[in-house]
Amino acid sequence: MSKVQPLVARDPEVESRESGLTINRAFKVFQSAEGKEVRAINDVSLAIRQGEFFILLGPSGCGKTTLLRSIAGLESLDAGEIYLGDQRIDQLPPYDRPVNTVFQSYALFPHLTVAQNVAFGLEMEKKPKTEIAKTVQEMLDLVHLGEFGGRKPNQLSGGQQQRVALARSLAKRPKVLLLDESLSALDFKLRRQMQVELKRIQRETGITFVFVTHDQEEALSMGDHIAVFSKGRPEQVGTPEEIYNEPANRFVADFIGDINFVDAVKSAEGEITVEGVPFRVKQDISALPIGAEVSAAIRPERITLTAPRETALTGTVETLMFMGADVRCEVRLTDGTTLLVRLSPPYDTAVLHEAATVSVEVEAEHMRVVER
Structure with missing residues (x-):
């Protein structure tokens, strides 16, 4: 598989000077x-x-x-x-x-x-x-x-x-x-x-x-x-x-706030695969070839944990901390990657306990593709 080149930000276009x-x-x-x-x-x-x-x-x-x-x-x-x-x-x-x-x-x-x-x-x-x-x-x-x-x-x-x-x-x-x-x-x-x-x-x-x-x-x-x-x-x-x-x-993703990086592969146009599970992305990744190795950047508060499903990305809850306004936990995927997850109430208390097997859900607009 080909490895993706860094997705470097374009230089900003300098606007007409006017009074700025x-x-x-x-x-x-x-x-x-x-x-x-x-x-x-x-x-x-x-x-x-x-x-x-x-x-x-x-x-x-x-x-x-x-x-x-x-x-x-x-x-x-x-x-x-x-x-x-x-x-x-x-x-x-x-x-x-x-x-x-x-x-x-x-x-x-x-x-x-x-x-x-x-x-x-x-x-x-x-x-x-x-x-x-x-x-x-x-x-x-x-x-x-x-x-x-x-x-x-x-x-x-x-x-x-x-x-x-x-x-x-x-x-x-x-x-x-x-x-x-x-x-x-x-x-x-x-x-x-x-x-x-x-x-x-x-x-x-x-x-x-x-x-x-x-x-x-x-x-x-x-x-x-x-x-x-x-x-x-x-x-x-x-x-x-x-x-x-x-x-x-x-x-930029790593410097600004908490973030998770998960190894992924571009499997189709507008789609990446994580541990064999496909995820749609809204980001334009058309410049990347099929098979490109990338990372999926996901904010902790954008992840939802549910009861395990066969076709979903699954993991195990390793730690659980009640923080008042939210619950923070660590979920280990099968490849060993640890995800930081931040859940706001209401959340499924039946799912949230240490050693529980859970499905990891992320909506398309909340998954950002960056270089690995």
Whole structure:
């Protein structure tokens, strides 16, 4: 049998620039400590629409922060172009670019009050004092810190300091706000609260947000579009729903949430076979030859377990855990593959017990074919 080639995501088509942020054929190369060439940004082209919340997602070292720093002007590209609307900005110094950055460390001035921190950039631009005062109050009200202007940063919680950093970056009314792992220092509960706040602020201001994170749940919950990065380039760009439900390849499927991979073979057009059991798929697999060895990627919550049927894929329930909102179990197939299954109530209690033999059911639209 022939082995399928990786189903690589197509490069995104760069839309007309209009007023959005466009990255065109960007490259950035570093030398490693061993003297090897590392392509931190490897032929990246992206089109980010004006006024959207865009996520750069990927593991450490994948190039997402280098790309963000290149947009800010903190790194220079070796090749390629960056446009904001019709204006090319990659050749401009950082202070001339209509972008601002919120860093993970907040970088607040400890000797200045909250209001003075927010006013700092405007004072450097020698704006009128009345305009500065008005803008500072507007920004503090926007981040729900209107009464905290007289406090020092060390008198604030971590979440409040994050909001001050955000207010300071927004005060200059940038066309693009860049956020580099800006919530990673917060505890779990506060991080969730700030995710909601960031979405609210982005909607209210209409400013384009470009947000770097390695947290998949954070990306899915916040982004209008997500670019999943690996080895210096995006593997897939799409909406959260597209990234989660229609991963372009095995890397994206494996990186985003829990997933099962099952060995399969293309047995007919629109059909794959797992352990001799045929499954229809809605995905277009016409480019693959009959007999191609592939993997079926299946989300745990898309699997249904029923009483065993002769013609169905069968397995044995090995572990069972009640999690409150759902039941999670592991099912071992006859070839030794273990499936993680997540079942929401109501479910068949007669089937769900350890050592039970069950049939594994998956609907066509929930089975994604990727490279093995």
